[in-house]
Amino acid sequence: MNFIADLHMHTSASTHAYSTLQEMVNAAAQRNLAAVAITDHGITMPGAPGKWYFHNLKVVPHHLNGVLVLRGQETNIVDYEGHIDEEEDCVEDLDWLVASVHSVCMPQGEKPTPEKMTHLWEQVCKNPRVNVIGHCGAPEYAFDYEKVIPQFGAAGKLVELNESSFRSRLSYIPNCRRIMELCKKYSVPVVVDSDAHFSTLVGDFPHANQLLEDLSFPEELVVNSSPKRLKVYLEKYTKVFHTSKE
Secondary structure: OOOOOOOOOOOOOOOOOOOOOOHHHHHHHHHOOOOEEOOEEEEEEEEEOHHHHHHHHOOOEEOOOOEEEEEEEEEEOOOOOOEEEEOOHHHHHHEEEEEEHHHHHHHOOOOHHHHHHHHHHHHHHOOOOEEEEOOOOOOEEEEEEEEHHHHHHHOOOOOEEHHHHHOOHHHHHHHHHHHHEEEEEHHOOOEEEOOEHHHHHOOHHHHHHHHHOOOOHHHHHHHOOOOHHHHHHHHHHHHHHHHOOO
């Protein structure tokens, strides 16, 4: 399958990543990608940039080196009610939100259960700011996939197939497969992302692509498999084309 965008990546502003924003965009251009989303971690992640970083993303052109650049954030889900750490006064500065669970940002000492996690994701579905359900295959944060996956689709949330899970989160893989099977079953759109923390990984999805091929996953459900599909989603669920006049 061909991919024309990578919509989850981290720059050196997230202090456990190692390439600048410019280097990430240049890498995307070299791979002939049409679009990227810069999605550094929300402020509750240790080592994340502060809110002024997100405020000032407006200085980054939406069009850079021939690539559409979405100003985004990997926002952290911070409790079992699905609240996120995007600062309210940053809302107008960001085009794109990937919502993810990271254990370090969740309540400590409170054991997750499938019931709690199902409720969490149902609450996230109600948040119109969220575009992408980030790497949700963690076995310790399993939820009722059969119940919630159709809700993601109905709410316009893209379910992420995250290449990094195949490199560094191997325990996620069986759940990733099950989630993709259900996205296929219920015709829920997905997005394939690198979650790159270094420029050479931008737009590189071999393991994710192989899983989709193994499942005979419909290309029309992969939003970043064609410029037209991505444009339709962005026009419906974001304001990027209203603000990308640079």
